[in-house]
Amino acid sequence: MNDLFTDAEPELDASAARRARREQRLAREVRRRRRRRRSAVVLFVVVAALAALSVWAVPKVSSLLSLGGGPEDYPGPGTGEVLVAIPEGATGHDMGTVLEEADVVASVRAFTDAYNDNVNAARIQAGSYHLKRQMPARDAVAALLDPANKAEITVTVPEGFHAKQVYERIASVSGLPMEDVEAAAADPAAIGLPAEAGGNPEGWLAAATYTFEPGDDAASMLRSMVALTVSRLDKLGVPAAERQRVLTEASVVEREVNLPQYYGQVARVIENRIHDTAQVGGMLQMDSTVLYGVGKVGGVPTRADLDNDNPYNTYLHPGLPPTAIGAPGEAALDAVINPPPGDWLYFVTVNLETGETKFAATLEEHNANVAEFRQYMAEHPQ
Numbered sequence: 001m002n003d004l005f006t007d008a009e010p011e012l013d014a015s016a017a018r019r020a021r022r023e024q025r026l027a028r029e030v031r032r033r034r035r036r037r038r039s040a041v042v043l044f045v046v047v048a049a050l051a052a053l054s055v056w057a058v059p060k061v062s063s064l065l066s067l068g069g070g071p072e073d074y075p076g077p078g079t080g081e082v083l084v085a086i087p088e089g090a091t092g093h094d095m096g097t098v099l100e101e102a103d104v105v106a107s108v109r110a111f112t113d114a115y116n117d118n119v120n121a122a123r124i125q126a127g128s129y130h131l132k133r134q135m136p137a138r139d140a141v142a143a144l145l146d147p148a149n150k151a152e153i154t155v156t157v158p159e160g161f162h163a164k165q166v167y168e169r170i171a172s173v174s175g176l177p178m179e180d181v182e183a184a185a186a187d188p189a190a191i192g193l194p195a196e197a198g199g200n201p202e203g204w205l206a207a208a209t210y211t212f213e214p215g216d217d218a219a220s221m222l223r224s225m226v227a228l229t230v231s232r233l234d235k236l237g238v239p240a241a242e243r244q245r246v247l248t249e250a251s252v253v254e255r256e257v258n259l260p261q262y263y264g265q266v267a268r269v270i271e272n273r274i275h276d277t278a279q280v281g282g283m284l285q286m287d288s289t290v291l292y293g294v295g296k297v298g299g300v301p302t303r304a305d306l307d308n309d310n311p312y313n314t315y316l317h318p319g320l321p322p323t324a325i326g327a328p329g330e331a332a333l334d335a336v337i338n339p340p341p342g343d344w345l346y347f348v349t350v351n352l353e354t355g356e357t358k359f360a361a362t363l364e365e366h367n368a369n370v371a372e373f374r375q376y377m378a379e380h381p382q
Contacts, residue, residue, distance in 0.1 A: 078104075082132070084128065095144070096108035114141045127211075157210070162297060167181045194243065196244045198323075232330060232333060254326055266347060269345060270320075289313065289314045293311070
């Protein structure tokens with residue numbers, strides 16, 4: 001009996017083990033099925049979420065892209081007005097930064113994208129511009145390319161202008177008070193006036209057209225004009241000690257005749273008269289200097305003007321006047337530096353309409369030319 005029981009125990013253990021393994025397999029299969037069901041549910045939710053997101057995002061992105069500047073661009077058309085300054089040498093990114101800070105564009109990226117898309121963008125110039133706030137970036141680029149939006153002050157100084165006329169022009173164009181302009185002109189250091197000018201800017205305010213920025217003061221404007229005169233004299237090789245003389249002679253040339261074709265001959269007459277003691281006694285006898293001395297800018301001197309004893313009356317005082325009498329142009333400066341050879345001591349404009357001018361070496365020849373001028377005046381009363 002004991003042997004029989006001993007043999008049966010292993011059989012029972014094996015059977016139990018097989019049942020345990022079956023139960024384990026069943027449990028694992030149940031767990032796998034549950035995981036598959038959960039994964040399917042999660043996948044479904046994710047797909048559904050992505051589908052919903054795409055329904056919202058695709059038209060949104062398309063809409064933004066259609067604006068041309070990404071999600072940070074303004075739809076436009078813009079409102080109000082703001083003054084912005086584009087610095088010299090600014091890149092597209094630099095411009096975008098300036099415009100974003102001024103709320104002209106929504107973002108730097110929007111502007112740089114529009115800048116890169118515009119083939120003419122590289123032609124945008126430094127300066128100040130009147131622009132709208134909250135503009136589409138592409139419109140901002142176009143506005144910077146439009147000269148009509150440039151906020152600049154243009155001051156033109158014609159040849160022959162007196163310093164006072166220059167001050168009046170600056171005040172008129174810029175809106176600066178006349179007293180501010182005159183105060184700046186009275187400060188030689190502030191306007192960069194060379195020592196040889198003796199503190200008087202007359203003749204040193206170069207004839208030219210200037211462009212200034214809003215906010216530029218009178219001193220900076222006048223300083224630009226003086227600097228251009230110095231540059232022109234240096235270009236002509238005029239030593240510092242000769243600058244004042246050259247400017248003074250050139251200013252007389254500029255005021256005496258209207259046609260550049262006569263500038264050289266008038267410059268020669270000035271030189272000849274200054275050094276002549278026999279016929280004219282070193283007297284220039286120029287109407288332009290007489291008129292300047294009595295505060296006139298044109299016309300023919302009256303007897304009272306000719307009798308007015310002031311330092312600019314070259315009928316009464318020999319040599320050059322104490323200062324220039326206006327702003328000489330480059331042609332007049334060149335004429336003084338390189339006058340043609342000649343023995344002329346006199347000249348007179350015989351036709352005020354055409355500007356025809358005749359030159360003479362003797363008083364007799366000159367008197368004949370003056371008679372011709374008087375005949376013209378008789379036939380063309382003013």
